[in-house]
Amino acid sequence: MLRVLLVDDEPFILKGLKVLIDWNREGFEIAGTASNGEEALEFVRHNQVDLIMSDIKMPVMTGLELLKRIREENITDAYFVIVSGYADFSYAQQAMQYKCTNYILKPVKEEELVEELRKIAKLSLHQEQEKEDTKKMEQAYLARNVISLIHGNYDKLNLQYVEENMKLSEQVRYIEIALDDTGIAEELSDEEKWAYQRELYKACVQFLKKYETHCIFNVSGHEKVYDIGFVYCDYMATEEGINEEEYLKSFLSCLKETLNIPILMLAGKKVKGIANIAKSYSTACMLRSVRGFRVKKEIYDYEDEVQVTNNGIVLCKKSLDSLLAAIEQNNRSAIQSSVEQFYGEMQQMEVAGDIVTLNINYILFQLIHLAISQDDNVNQEEILRLISESSFEEGIKRGSRAHLTRFAYEYADYLAQLRKNVSHGVLADIDKEIREHYSENITLKQLSEKYYVNSAYLGQLFRKRYGQSFKDYLIRFRMEQAVIRLIRTDKKIYEIAEEVGYKDLDYFVNRFIDIKGCTPAKFRKQTRCGEI
The missing domain is CATH 1.20.272 (Zinc Finger, Delta Prime; domain 3)
Structure with a gap:
């Protein structure tokens, strides 16, 4: 709802404007009224207002004086409409000099007021979209500069821009927030993991609120690391009246509750100043590599997991x-x-x-x-x-x-x-397996055991050869087989789903929509009507 302030020294006119139309139906609400410019000025100093509708001739402070004060002192950027009984061009001319939206003559007609409000609503929507677009561009530019610092590939301009546009503390640390895909890698396709990653980013932004710029999407750029970067500063926990450990646990708990998927945090070591964030990032990456040899946790802290606290260091x-x-x-x-x-x-x-x-x-x-x-x-x-x-x-x-x-x-x-160099023969064999057994419950792990190849290595070889994961390749192949059956047969959708390897009809339909852009039934209809 856009908030409106009505300003007029005649009470019956204020009352008449209130009941003239259904303000709520047009997306507006009456935020308040004032009997002169001075009252109105005091109101907008303490209340958010989107539109001011004011008479010109009023005691104490006129409508034109009110408009001038608001614009010169930059009190609010609310739209301003003059409602006056004086059809004097000089008044209108003065009003337009101070960005008055319109000049309406009394008595105000219902149709005229509705038309004006709809025009303002449209302008407001356009303005909000421009603000949102500008905000996104500024955040994207800031994120690029932060990523340059994180990767240690920056100059003075990068550093200066980040320091000027982020609230920082003397000590900072890089924290990787990522999907814990251990045990679910086979079940989820790349598209599903990317979707979860985007949802994870949104959840991080919601938690951080005014510090959302400290959250950066996909910092690592690794094809199998679905991460969000988080630049943690000491004041974040202090402002909440808790310590750092409690803050991170609260953050993680909120993410898990929102997304209902396994998530982990890898907290790099604390460093002095944002200029050294790359050192913290490298230690978070180290944790990612070695956590398989640690007790399974949701939060891994470099200070606890890797740092040696003894006086002597023994390397056998x-x-x-x-x-x-x-x-x-x-x-x-x-x-x-x-x-x-x-x-x-x-x-x-x-x-x-x-x-x-x-x-x-x-x-x-x-x-x-x-x-x-x-x-x-x-x-x-x-x-x-x-x-x-x-x-x-x-x-x-x-x-x-x-x-x-x-x-x-x-x-x-x-x-x-x-x-x-097992890739030469094995990938050809696996491709043949897919083509011959795509309707069965085949997994990369099963194939790796059959052909005596490590599953992690096989997965990356497959991605390197075909440009996508084994899971996505299998799904796309199954969908192409489904397309053939949709075109060439009259079999029911659930029958085709089962023939290409899906007992869950809803899952099959959703995957088909992801790849072909429509339901199987619609696809069949379009092909038979010659629309494709």
């Missing part, structure tokens, strides 16, 4: 290098003995848990380096995380010797697959 480099060599050679007996040797040293030295963590981090980053040297076209950090997750089973402690041994076995197999 000799036994670790032996383990790395065994993994590279895919020697299972050597892997087992190296893991035993490593944990034996840790136990003998009676070191704290964070020292074990430091040593495992060393192994993980060396393995990423090994894989990148053989194939730098895939996201090796993501593959490492997925392998560490898949090698974990219930009853085994994360980061334990059993977990590390299983992980080392799987990673050794993966490196062997990299050396063999």
